[in-house]
Amino acid sequence: MSHWLIAGASRGIGLEAARQLSARGERVTASARSAAGVAALKAAAPEATTLQFDVRNEAEIEAAAAQVSDPVDALIVNAGAYGPQRQSSTDMDFEGALDLLSVNTLGPLRVVQAFLPVIKRSARPRIVMMSSILGSMSLEGTFNVAYRVSKAGLNKIAQCLAADLKSEGVIVVAMHPGWVRTDMGGADATLDVRDSVAGIIRVAESLTLADTRRYLDYRGQDIPW
Template identity: 45%
Template sequence: MNIVITGANRGIGLELVRQYLARGDSIHAGVRTPERAGELAALAESSRGRLRITACDVALETSVRALAASVSEPVELLINNAGVRSRERADGVEELDLADATRTFEVNALGPLRVTGALLPLLRRSRGAKIANISSGLGSIDNTSGGAYGYRMSKAALNMASRSLAQDLRDEGIVTVVLSPGWVRTDMGGSDAPTPVTESAAGLIGVIDRLTPRDSGGFFDFRGERIPW
């Protein structure tokens, strides 16, 4: 399978690359700063050409277009994984950093749309292509804890974008879903997170493998359970 993964230099993205390579897939990895992606580069060296790394800042149109131009084969799976956690130091609305919230929205909500739009011609060349947008349970409107305004709002916007994509691309046979990796033990999730990154990535891969057109527009966790919008 030919796969494009953004945000592939660390955490969940890196582990997805590792596990897809282990089963024989080919991957185009988009990372903002390839020179800092040492572990990814090591995987590329041993991949026998099945892993190619391209600089890609999903907040920049020119960078996203460069990623798309580096891919010549039909894309069977696009995983929009690149994302940032807002740098909020307090949960109260009085302390909300609107500039940071705007940056978070630019990356987490608009970034996947940029990448999807740029790669859509290649997705259309693949029969039964899939788009998996990595979101978060914090993006669910079923919010009982508050706070995290910038991050929550950006992921809720991504969820809505995914629903629209599912409707717009349904007749072309392209499946679009939102996936939550859970609270994962990564740099972003922190050391207190209960889920190992290997478990989360393996779960996400399993969910993606099982997707059918009937699932398009759905919001699932890494175990395959539906999440309330």
């Protein structure tokens, strides 16, 4: 039995990950931003240990991390948002974009830094930074600029973490979950959340130190940075 920590598990991919892992008997610690989110998490995965924090709030994250003393084998940093309505290169909601960067780019780093002591105590520590193919610098397109920038920034953070933590045996990857039918992905998305999460878990379990610094999709296939 492994100990999985899922940051951002009140709905969508994070909630399904907590459900699937709990259902097969893994030890799960999972977080939500609000009390309502924690309630949803408890309903879906009653065996999971729950934490409450906003990834923008460093003090809340550190207080939550202080509640976790056992080694964490796999951290899935899933918390994220899609951003403001106006986010094109010619019409940007700058305040909304800055908030999105705090959630999608710096939020995961806040989580990793706070929980790193218990992650390092695992025999095979893995960190999965939930990114998006929209963060790939090789991908064309101009819609949702702030979201793309936030995920490109997250990818760079994943690269840096991988380099900084490799000597300590910590595996770090960025991962694209696919276009998933969730509140964020929308009803037209091509992938069921159960299939996406099953793939994410399968890939996370298979990771070795040779995989660190890779940018993968939920099937384990490489994506160009």
